[in-house]
Amino acid sequence: MxxxxxxxxxxxxxxxxxxxxxxxxxxxxxxxxxxxxxxxxxxxxxxxxxxxxxxxxxxxxxxxxxxxxxxxxxxxxxxxxxxxxxxxxxxxxxxxxxxxxxxxxxxxxxxxxxxxxxxxxxxxxxxxxxxxxxxxxxxxxxxxxxxxxxxxxxxxxxxxxxxxxxxxxxxxxxxxxxxxxxxxxxxxxxxxxxxxxxxxxxxxxxxxxxxxxxxxxxxxxxxxxxxxxxxxxxxxxxxxxxxxxxxxxxxxxxxxxxxxxxxxxxxPLIRENRLYQADWLMRFYGFDVNEIVAGGEAGMLSLDMDPKLAWALKHRERFPLDVNKATREELLRVPGLGVRTVERIISSRRVRSLRSDDLARLKVPMRKVSPFLVLPDHRPTRLLDRADLQAWLKPAPARQLDLFAA
Missing domain, CATH: 3.20.20.70 (Aldolase class I)
Structure with a gap:
């Protein structure tokens, strides 16, 4: 051969x-x-x-x-x-x-x-x-x-x-x-x-x-x-x-x-993906296995949403957090905030009080974090009470632009 x-x-x-x-x-x-x-x-x-x-x-x-x-x-x-x-x-x-x-x-x-x-x-x-x-x-x-x-x-x-x-x-x-x-x-x-x-x-x-x-x-x-x-x-x-x-x-x-x-x-490959996301939460975000997946749900992760968002929706009483006062450990549990972004937030707020445009400059997905954070110019009025919050958080589908549109 x-x-x-x-x-x-x-x-x-x-x-x-x-x-x-x-x-x-x-x-x-x-x-x-x-x-x-x-x-x-x-x-x-x-x-x-x-x-x-x-x-x-x-x-x-x-x-x-x-x-x-x-x-x-x-x-x-x-x-x-x-x-x-x-x-x-x-x-x-x-x-x-x-x-x-x-x-x-x-x-x-x-x-x-x-x-x-x-x-x-x-x-x-x-x-x-x-x-x-x-x-x-x-x-x-x-x-x-x-x-x-x-x-x-x-x-x-x-x-x-x-x-x-x-x-x-x-x-x-x-x-x-x-x-x-x-x-x-x-x-x-x-x-x-x-x-x-x-x-x-x-x-x-x-x-x-x-x-x-x-x-x-x-x-x-x-x-x-x-x-x-x-x-x-x-x-x-x-x-x-x-x-x-x-x-x-x-x-x-x-x-x-x-x-x-x-x-x-x-x-399903999405199950493999959810396990990787959960693994990341254990290694870098301070989550315990029993926080990520509950035995009462047959011990399975949700396939419809990432495990961090699933945890946050189950623990709405912990939110919203004041982005200028919350601890590093608290911020790491906010859906949409990664480890590097949290470090940048903590570093930046030592100099000034952070507002929405500051988070946008840090490329924070504002729609995803908005129900979970309080800023000087933003308060998530009743967002956490929405029964359809999971659906509301989904980004709008991308629209194919017409090549010849004005």
Whole structure:
């Protein structure tokens, strides 16, 4: 099989893994020294899929052959897909070629399990080591860690990669046991724990930054009966226990020749989007899981509105807030105000009392925030009492202008 055919198969096979963003990588600029590429600075081509996934990395599998038979995976051993496998040298050649053409900012490399976890992990490490040592590659590298692989191989992976990830796969341990019988939640968590320990200790022990962009994981949403509250509770525990940089959510999509144990319909992408919004609220806005999603609603996030707005409409008694007096924590709970905007508001109000035109200059969506804020020239008279406030807050639909209109 030629290289182009392999690339078509193994790039398509990698699209189901969402954990491939490149934020947090160490800068290794090559402007003033020998080497190829940089993980920071300009000249990097970013591209995004319609559902928001970053594809600026060369995102491929080493192989889509696998000795495991996970029911939700299109690359499972019993699947009838076309199989392909790169050599280490072919992955290195592709990465350098695409980087030099400015198509990518780095490499995301995962793999089906070949022979054993150790053998597979060793092959992944060889790719990263060859790029760094033999070619002076200074771009971004994200490697997938194979659970149950020798810890020494994982530690070597962290020497060459910017980020490592161990996919937890499913939010419930019993679902993983049922749908992926050869994978163990204990092995996955042990790998995460080992990574956290090495990341915490490596800079102090040998002066080398180990996996500077940390570790991440992915959960498949909608392949089992886990509700959003369970998913977010699992994420909160992962963030707290293993200091993950990101938990990625991937909406389940039915695969060819799928098992009867799996749903017949795909999970809606809007559910995946709402989970990302809720995840952001937990990480940056000070929300607790039980504030974001209530068990009384079957533990599911609203698909009709973002979770921050849903919370605000349930707690109208906390509003409106005086924008010139409210604390940072209070302002972060106002729909329409992001972290950076809140910081700018707090900085600006030290100098003067803010009015509506000041917020407009900060590009605050005035219609969205108007029911929740008090300003010297604005008081939301009875807006919070409107039964149709959710509908009122929706922006007017965009109107297509006539090219020849005056």
């Amino acid at each position: 030629d290289l182009k055919s392999k690339l078509e198969i193994l790039a398509d096979a990698a699209k189901y893994d969402a954990s491939c963003a490149s934020s947090g990588g160490a800068k290794r600029d090559s402007l003033d020294r020998k080497g190829i590429g940089s993980s920071g600075g300009s000249g990097i081509c970013h591209s995004y899929t319609p559902d928001g996934r970053c594809v600026s990395l060369l995102k491929i599998l080493l192989t889509n052959s696998c000795i495991y038979d996970c029911l939700y995976c299109i690359n499972r051993s019993s699947s009838h897909v076309r199989r392909a496998r790169f050599t280490v040298e072919e992955v290195v050649k592709l990465t350098l070629g695409f980087y030099k053409r400015n198509y990518i900012e780095g490499l995301f490399l995962s793999s089906g399990i070949i022979k054993s976890p150790d053998y597979t992990m060793e092959e992944l490490v060889r790719v990263a080591r060859t790029l760094r040592e033999e070619h002076g590659f200074r771009g971004y590298i994200h490697l997938k860690v194979i659970p149950n692989a020798d810890p020494k191989l994982v530690e070597e992976a962290g020497r060459w990669a910017d980020r490592l990830s161990v996919n937890i796969e499913l939010p419930k341990a019993d679902s993983l046991e049922r749908l992926a019988p050869r994978k163990e939640i204990g092995a996955i968590r042990r790998s995460m724990g080992h990574l956290r320990g090495v990341i915490d200790e490596a800079p102090r022990s040998n002066g080398r930054v180990f996996a500077p962009a940390g570790q991440s994981t992915q959960m498949i949403v909608g392949a089992d009966d886990a509700n959003d509250q369970h998913i977010l509770t699992t994420s909160a525990a992962l963030y707290g226990g293993y200091r993950l940089r990101r938990v990625y959510y991937s909406a389940f999509s039915p695969i060819p020749d799928s098992s009867k144990a799996l749903p017949l319909k795909p999970a």
